[in-house]
Amino acid sequence: MPVVQQDTGATVWFVGAGPGDPDLITVKGRRLLEQAGAILFAGSLVDETATQFAPAGCEIRDSKDMTLEQMSAWLRAACARHRTVVRLQTGDPGLYGALVEMTRPLDAAGIAWKVVPGVSSAMAAAAAAGETLTLPEVTQTVILTRVAGRTPMPAGEELEALAAHRSTLCIFLSITLLHEVQRALRAAGWEEDAPIVVVQKASWPGVEKIVRGTLADIKRRCQDEKIASQAMIIASPALGARHWPDIARSKLYDPGFGHRFRKPSTAASAAAAVVIGAAAPAGESA
Protein backbone atom coordinates (compact mmCIF):
# COMPACT_ATOMS: atom_id res chain seq x y z
CA MET A 1 0.00 0.00 0.00
CA PRO A 2 1.41 3.45 -0.83
CA VAL A 3 2.40 5.69 2.06
CA VAL A 4 -0.10 8.48 2.72
CA GLN A 5 1.93 11.70 2.63
CA GLN A 6 1.38 13.98 5.60
CA ASP A 7 2.56 16.99 3.63
CA THR A 8 4.01 19.20 6.31
CA GLY A 9 7.08 19.98 4.19
CA ALA A 10 9.19 19.09 7.19
CA THR A 11 12.32 16.97 7.14
CA VAL A 12 13.93 15.14 10.03
CA TRP A 13 17.71 15.31 9.66
CA PHE A 14 19.69 12.59 11.39
CA VAL A 15 22.92 14.46 11.95
CA GLY A 16 26.18 12.91 13.09
CA ALA A 17 27.48 15.18 15.84
CA GLY A 18 30.94 13.65 15.66
CA PRO A 19 32.78 11.98 18.53
CA GLY A 20 32.62 14.76 21.13
CA ASP A 21 34.64 17.83 20.19
CA PRO A 22 31.93 20.27 19.02
CA ASP A 23 34.28 21.39 16.23
CA LEU A 24 34.14 17.92 14.69
CA ILE A 25 30.59 18.22 13.40
CA THR A 26 30.41 18.67 9.61
CA VAL A 27 29.72 22.10 8.12
CA LYS A 28 26.42 20.74 6.79
CA GLY A 29 25.45 19.41 10.20
CA ARG A 30 26.25 22.74 11.79
CA ARG A 31 24.22 24.64 9.19
CA LEU A 32 21.23 22.42 9.90
CA LEU A 33 21.55 23.09 13.63
CA GLU A 34 21.61 26.81 12.85
CA GLN A 35 18.31 26.47 10.96
CA ALA A 36 16.62 23.95 13.23
CA GLY A 37 13.19 24.55 14.71
CA ALA A 38 13.63 21.56 17.01
CA ILE A 39 16.59 19.41 18.08
CA LEU A 40 16.42 16.04 19.81
CA PHE A 41 19.92 15.18 20.98
CA ALA A 42 21.32 11.95 22.40
CA GLY A 43 22.49 13.42 25.70
CA SER A 44 24.10 10.25 26.99
CA LEU A 45 26.87 10.62 24.39
CA VAL A 46 26.48 14.05 22.79
CA ASP A 47 27.51 16.99 24.92
CA GLU A 48 24.87 19.71 25.16
CA THR A 49 27.43 22.22 23.85
CA ALA A 50 26.80 20.58 20.48
CA THR A 51 23.47 22.41 20.45
CA GLN A 52 25.24 25.78 20.86
CA PHE A 53 24.63 26.52 17.18
CA ALA A 54 20.84 26.35 17.57
CA PRO A 55 18.90 29.56 16.92
CA ALA A 56 17.09 31.40 19.70
CA GLY A 57 13.70 29.85 20.39
CA CYS A 58 14.68 26.41 19.07
CA GLU A 59 13.01 23.56 20.96
CA ILE A 60 15.85 21.45 22.41
CA ARG A 61 15.25 18.14 24.14
CA ASP A 62 17.65 15.52 25.52
CA SER A 63 16.51 12.01 24.55
CA LYS A 64 18.48 10.31 27.34
CA ASP A 65 15.40 9.30 29.34
CA MET A 66 13.08 8.64 26.37
CA THR A 67 11.93 5.37 24.80
CA LEU A 68 11.96 4.88 21.05
CA GLU A 69 8.20 5.45 20.95
CA GLN A 70 8.53 8.72 22.85
CA MET A 71 11.32 9.87 20.54
CA SER A 72 9.26 9.03 17.48
CA ALA A 73 6.25 10.87 18.84
CA TRP A 74 8.43 13.91 19.71
CA LEU A 75 9.95 14.03 16.22
CA ARG A 76 6.56 13.71 14.53
CA ALA A 77 5.04 16.43 16.72
CA ALA A 78 8.03 18.70 16.00
CA CYS A 79 7.48 18.19 12.26
CA ALA A 80 3.99 19.61 12.58
CA ARG A 81 5.50 22.86 13.91
CA HIS A 82 8.85 23.18 12.10
CA ARG A 83 10.37 22.56 8.68
CA THR A 84 13.81 21.56 9.96
CA VAL A 85 13.95 19.03 12.76
CA VAL A 86 17.31 17.59 13.79
CA ARG A 87 18.03 14.34 15.55
CA LEU A 88 21.62 14.80 16.75
CA GLN A 89 23.49 11.57 17.28
CA THR A 90 26.97 10.68 18.40
CA GLY A 91 29.65 9.89 15.84
CA ASP A 92 28.09 8.66 12.63
CA PRO A 93 24.35 7.88 12.72
CA GLY A 94 24.83 4.68 10.73
CA LEU A 95 26.90 2.97 13.41
CA TYR A 96 25.07 1.56 16.45
CA GLY A 97 22.62 4.44 16.22
CA ALA A 98 19.20 2.70 16.01
CA LEU A 99 18.72 4.62 12.75
CA VAL A 100 16.28 2.25 11.10
CA GLU A 101 14.20 1.94 14.26
CA MET A 102 13.74 5.70 14.17
CA THR A 103 13.20 6.15 10.43
CA ARG A 104 10.59 3.43 10.00
CA PRO A 105 7.91 5.25 12.02
CA LEU A 106 8.72 8.41 10.02
CA ASP A 107 8.29 6.49 6.76
CA ALA A 108 5.01 5.13 8.07
CA ALA A 109 3.87 8.69 8.86
CA GLY A 110 4.99 9.94 5.45
CA ILE A 111 7.60 12.28 6.94
CA ALA A 112 10.78 12.93 4.93
CA TRP A 113 14.14 12.24 6.55
CA LYS A 114 17.78 12.43 5.57
CA VAL A 115 21.11 11.47 7.11
CA VAL A 116 24.19 13.67 7.47
CA PRO A 117 27.24 11.54 8.21
CA GLY A 118 29.54 12.24 11.13
CA VAL A 119 33.08 11.52 12.27
CA SER A 120 32.89 8.19 14.02
CA SER A 121 34.61 7.57 17.33
CA ALA A 122 36.64 4.86 15.60
CA MET A 123 38.31 7.52 13.45
CA ALA A 124 38.57 9.97 16.34
CA ALA A 125 40.25 7.36 18.54
CA ALA A 126 42.82 6.53 15.88
CA ALA A 127 43.46 10.23 15.36
CA ALA A 128 43.87 10.88 19.08
CA ALA A 129 46.40 8.09 19.37
CA GLY A 130 48.23 9.16 16.20
CA GLU A 131 47.69 5.74 14.69
CA THR A 132 46.86 4.61 11.18
CA LEU A 133 44.16 1.98 10.72
CA THR A 134 45.65 0.66 7.49
CA LEU A 135 49.30 0.11 6.56
CA PRO A 136 50.69 -1.37 3.32
CA GLU A 137 51.56 -5.04 3.59
CA VAL A 138 50.41 -5.14 7.22
CA THR A 139 46.67 -4.63 7.08
CA GLN A 140 44.39 -3.12 4.45
CA THR A 141 41.14 -3.90 6.22
CA VAL A 142 39.28 -2.32 9.14
CA ILE A 143 36.54 -4.20 10.95
CA LEU A 144 34.09 -2.12 12.99
CA THR A 145 32.48 -4.42 15.50
CA ARG A 146 31.52 -5.09 19.11
CA VAL A 147 31.24 -8.10 21.35
CA ALA A 148 27.87 -9.46 22.39
CA GLY A 149 26.28 -7.66 25.30
CA ARG A 150 22.53 -7.58 25.61
CA THR A 151 22.56 -7.42 21.81
CA PRO A 152 23.73 -10.82 20.53
CA MET A 153 26.19 -11.12 17.65
CA PRO A 154 24.85 -12.64 14.42
CA ALA A 155 26.30 -16.05 13.55
CA GLY A 156 29.74 -15.77 11.98
CA GLU A 157 30.41 -12.33 13.50
CA GLU A 158 31.85 -13.54 16.80
CA LEU A 159 34.99 -11.53 17.59
CA GLU A 160 37.02 -14.73 17.54
CA ALA A 161 36.02 -15.32 13.89
CA LEU A 162 36.62 -11.70 12.84
CA ALA A 163 39.97 -11.54 14.66
CA ALA A 164 41.19 -14.50 12.61
CA HIS A 165 41.68 -12.02 9.72
CA ARG A 166 44.44 -10.26 11.70
CA SER A 167 43.23 -6.95 10.36
CA THR A 168 42.49 -3.79 12.34
CA LEU A 169 39.60 -4.17 14.77
CA CYS A 170 37.74 -1.16 16.12
CA ILE A 171 35.63 -2.52 18.92
CA PHE A 172 32.68 -0.43 20.07
CA LEU A 173 30.46 -0.82 23.14
CA SER A 174 32.75 -3.39 24.75
CA ILE A 175 34.95 -1.69 27.33
CA THR A 176 33.22 -3.51 30.21
CA LEU A 177 33.76 -6.77 28.33
CA LEU A 178 37.55 -6.54 27.90
CA HIS A 179 37.93 -10.05 29.33
CA GLU A 180 35.78 -11.27 26.41
CA VAL A 181 37.87 -9.28 23.92
CA GLN A 182 41.02 -10.86 25.37
CA ARG A 183 39.53 -14.34 25.23
CA ALA A 184 38.46 -13.95 21.61
CA LEU A 185 41.80 -12.54 20.41
CA ARG A 186 43.68 -15.33 22.19
CA ALA A 187 41.38 -17.92 20.64
CA ALA A 188 42.15 -16.38 17.24
CA GLY A 189 45.87 -16.80 17.89
CA TRP A 190 46.90 -13.20 18.67
CA GLU A 191 50.16 -13.02 20.64
CA GLU A 192 50.18 -11.88 24.26
CA ASP A 193 52.29 -8.87 23.26
CA ALA A 194 49.91 -7.79 20.46
CA PRO A 195 49.42 -4.02 20.90
CA ILE A 196 46.01 -2.64 21.86
CA VAL A 197 45.03 0.97 22.40
CA VAL A 198 41.95 2.14 24.27
CA VAL A 199 40.76 5.72 23.90
CA GLN A 200 38.13 7.06 26.25
CA LYS A 201 36.12 10.12 25.22
CA ALA A 202 38.20 10.56 22.09
CA SER A 203 38.32 14.23 21.05
CA TRP A 204 36.43 15.50 24.13
CA PRO A 205 38.37 18.62 25.10
CA GLY A 206 40.28 18.11 28.34
CA VAL A 207 38.96 14.67 29.26
CA GLU A 208 40.22 12.32 26.54
CA LYS A 209 42.31 9.42 27.89
CA ILE A 210 44.60 7.15 25.88
CA VAL A 211 45.73 3.84 27.32
CA ARG A 212 48.25 1.73 25.47
CA GLY A 213 48.89 -1.87 26.34
CA THR A 214 49.08 -5.39 25.05
CA LEU A 215 46.65 -8.26 24.86
CA ALA A 216 48.11 -9.47 28.14
CA ASP A 217 47.79 -6.28 30.18
CA ILE A 218 45.23 -3.96 28.55
CA LYS A 219 42.45 -4.90 30.97
CA ARG A 220 44.57 -4.14 34.03
CA ARG A 221 45.79 -0.88 32.52
CA CYS A 222 42.20 0.23 31.84
CA GLN A 223 41.19 -0.72 35.37
CA ASP A 224 44.11 1.31 36.74
CA GLU A 225 42.87 4.30 34.72
CA LYS A 226 39.25 3.61 35.79
CA ILE A 227 38.04 3.40 32.20
CA ALA A 228 34.63 1.74 32.16
CA SER A 229 32.59 3.64 29.57
CA GLN A 230 32.68 5.62 26.32
CA ALA A 231 35.83 3.97 25.10
CA MET A 232 37.04 2.63 21.76
CA ILE A 233 39.24 -0.45 21.72
CA ILE A 234 41.59 -0.67 18.75
CA ALA A 235 43.51 -3.88 18.21
CA SER A 236 45.67 -3.78 15.10
CA PRO A 237 48.94 -5.10 13.74
CA ALA A 238 49.56 -1.54 12.51
CA LEU A 239 49.59 0.02 16.00
CA GLY A 240 52.83 1.76 16.87
CA ALA A 241 54.08 1.70 13.27
CA ARG A 242 55.52 5.18 13.61
CA HIS A 243 58.18 3.71 15.89
CA TRP A 244 59.12 0.74 13.71
CA PRO A 245 62.56 0.83 12.10
CA ASP A 246 61.13 0.12 8.61
CA ILE A 247 57.74 0.09 6.94
CA ALA A 248 56.68 -1.01 3.46
CA ARG A 249 56.13 1.89 1.16
CA SER A 250 52.67 2.95 -0.02
CA LYS A 251 52.24 3.00 -3.80
CA LEU A 252 50.40 6.29 -3.53
CA TYR A 253 53.51 8.46 -3.22
CA ASP A 254 56.00 6.06 -4.80
CA PRO A 255 57.97 7.90 -7.51
CA GLY A 256 57.79 4.79 -9.72
CA PHE A 257 54.02 4.58 -9.50
CA GLY A 258 52.14 6.80 -11.92
CA HIS A 259 48.49 7.75 -11.80
CA ARG A 260 46.06 10.24 -13.25
CA PHE A 261 47.81 13.21 -11.65
CA ARG A 262 51.46 12.17 -11.82
CA LYS A 263 53.70 10.39 -14.33
CA PRO A 264 55.95 7.62 -13.01
CA SER A 265 59.64 8.46 -12.91
CA THR A 266 61.69 5.40 -13.76
CA ALA A 267 64.99 6.89 -12.55
CA ALA A 268 63.43 7.82 -9.23
CA SER A 269 61.80 4.43 -9.02
CA ALA A 270 65.11 2.60 -9.40
CA ALA A 271 66.66 4.76 -6.73
CA ALA A 272 63.73 4.53 -4.33
CA ALA A 273 64.12 2.04 -1.54
CA VAL A 274 61.35 -0.49 -1.10
CA VAL A 275 61.18 0.27 2.55
CA ILE A 276 61.10 3.59 4.27
CA GLY A 277 63.34 4.14 7.23
CA ALA A 278 61.97 5.70 10.39
CA ALA A 279 63.51 9.01 9.34
CA ALA A 280 61.20 9.42 6.30
CA PRO A 281 59.45 12.79 6.32
CA ALA A 282 56.14 12.75 8.14
CA GLY A 283 53.14 12.51 5.84
CA GLU A 284 55.10 11.04 2.93
CA SER A 285 54.82 7.44 3.96
CA ALA A 286 51.05 6.97 4.05
Ligand code: SAH
Ligand atom coordinates in the same frame (compact mmCIF):
# COMPACT_ATOMS: atom_id res chain seq x y z
N1 SAH B 1 27.64 6.19 16.27
C1 SAH B 1 28.75 6.20 17.19
C2 SAH B 1 28.81 4.95 18.03
C3 SAH B 1 27.68 4.85 19.03
S1 SAH B 1 27.78 3.44 20.04
C4 SAH B 1 30.05 6.43 16.41
O1 SAH B 1 30.05 6.42 15.16
O2 SAH B 1 31.08 6.65 17.04
C5 SAH B 1 28.59 4.05 21.47
C6 SAH B 1 30.00 3.52 21.55
O3 SAH B 1 30.83 4.27 20.68
C7 SAH B 1 30.66 3.65 22.91
O4 SAH B 1 30.38 2.52 23.72
C8 SAH B 1 32.12 3.68 22.56
O5 SAH B 1 32.61 2.38 22.26
C9 SAH B 1 32.10 4.45 21.26
N2 SAH B 1 32.28 5.90 21.47
C10 SAH B 1 31.40 6.90 21.25
N3 SAH B 1 31.97 8.10 21.43
C11 SAH B 1 33.26 7.85 21.80
C12 SAH B 1 34.38 8.67 22.07
N4 SAH B 1 34.31 10.01 22.02
N5 SAH B 1 35.55 8.06 22.38
C13 SAH B 1 35.67 6.72 22.39
N6 SAH B 1 34.64 5.90 22.11
C14 SAH B 1 33.46 6.45 21.82
